[in-house]
Amino acid sequence: MTELEAVQLFKCxxxxxxxxxxxxxxxxxxxxxxxxxxxGLSASTVSFHLKKLSEIGAVTSYKTQYxxxxxxxxxxxxxxxxxxxxxxxxEAALQAEREQAYRSKVLSSFLDEEGKLRTIPAQRKKxxxxxxxxxxxxxxxxxYSEREVNLIIASFHDDFCTIRxxxxxxxxxxxxNGQYSKVITSPAD
Amino acid sequence: xxxxxxxLDTLHQAxxxxxxxxxxxxxxxxxxxxxxxxxxxxxxxxxxxxxxKLHADDESAALAFxxxxxxxxxxxxxxxxMGAVSRDDTIRIVQEQIKVDTMRDICEIVRGFxxxxxx
Numbered sequence: 001m002t003e004l005e006a007v008q009l010f011k012c013x014x015x016x017x018x019x020x021x022x023x024x025x026x027x028x029x030x031x032x033x034x035x036x037x038x039x040g041l042s043a044s045t046v047s048f049h050l051k052k053l054s055e056i057g058a059v060t061s062y063k064t065q066y067x068x069x070x071x072x073x074x075x076x077x078x079x080x081x082x083x084x085x086x087x088x089x090x091e092a093a094l095q096a097e098r099e100q101a102y103r104s105k106v107l108s109s110f111l112d113e114e115g116k117l118r119t120i121p122a123q124r125k126k127x128x129x130x131x132x133x134x135x136x137x138x139x140x141x142x143x144y145s146e147r148e149v150n151l152i153i154a155s156f157h158d159d160f161c162t163i164r165x166x167x168x169x170x171x172x173x174x175x176x177n178g179q180y181s182k183v184i185t186s187p188a189d
Numbered sequence: 190x191x192x193x194x195x196x197l198d199t200l201h202q203a204x205x206x207x208x209x210x211x212x213x214x215x216x217x218x219x220x221x222x223x224x225x226x227x228x229x230x231x232x233x234x235x236x237x238x239x240x241x242k243l244h245a246d247d248e249s250a251a252l253a254f255x256x257x258x259x260x261x262x263x264x265x266x267x268x269x270x271m272g273a274v275s276r277d278d279t280i281r282i283v284q285e286q287i288k289v290d291t292m293r294d295i296c297e298i299v300r301g302f303x304x305x306x307x308x
Contacts, residue, residue: 015215051279
């Protein structure tokens with residue numbers, strides 16, 4: 001289901017009258033006058049709602065000898081909410097672009113021409129971006145002594161103690177028995 | 190004429206109240222349809238006001254003016270409804286039907302008042 005279809009489905013069902021109609025049709029096929037009687041709505045109002053439900057493929061109709069019958073298209077309701085929200089956003093590429101642009105903007109604000117940190121950002125989200133940049137200097141799978149860690153960080157900023165501690169707190173480095181290693185992150189992180 | 194105005198005001202307000210209630214019940218489209226209903230009473234109120242201004246000294250003439258205008262609106266909206274039927278535009282059919290039915294009801298109310306005037 002595309003995002004547009006999901007929005008149309010949610011908008012259509014975010015109406016108590018239409019929800020009542022759908023709840024009636026899930027039990028049995030019905031004609032307009034029967035729905036009108038059962039739900040206390042005028043026949044024209046029921047027709048209005050059935051038209052909206054048909055437009056999103058939730059309801060289909062067929063003619064019998066006396067009536068036009070309406071039935072629920074159960075296939076349209078077979079997706080779970082989780083299925084719908086797990087679909088990749090149609091704006092995924094744009095969102096990634098925006099995120100990258102923000103990261104670049106933060107890094108160019110806080111790093112000078114030589115790549116040294118002018119100041120440690122006060123705002124956490126910006127600080128994290130800077131720390132992640134520093135983490136790029138560490139190899140995955142390699143164990144570092146505290147001295148080695150300090151040297152790498154010192155190439156960015158003199159306060160290597162604070163930055164080292166922050167990198168451990170933010171889960172970018174792990175520390176065990178005085179030794180450090182880079183935390184490996186999965187693509188989803 | 191004051192009684193007719195009061196009647197239309199009451200019906201208009203009742204429609205506004207019903208529309209608000211439907212919105213509270215998350216029946217947004219039903220509320221919108223009820224608003225169409227209410228708008229008809231509002232239109233009739235405004236035409237009545239114009240009729241009273243035009244024929245300030247002649248109530249019969251004012252009523253006749255009102256009936257003529259309302260009747261004209263019924264014809265216009267009936268044509269619009271038939272157009273919607275020819276296009277199989279269900280949504281529009283329902284909307285125009287509400288206008289036609291409500292305006293016909295209003296014409297009936299006005300006829301009742303005009304008949305009272307003739308007595």
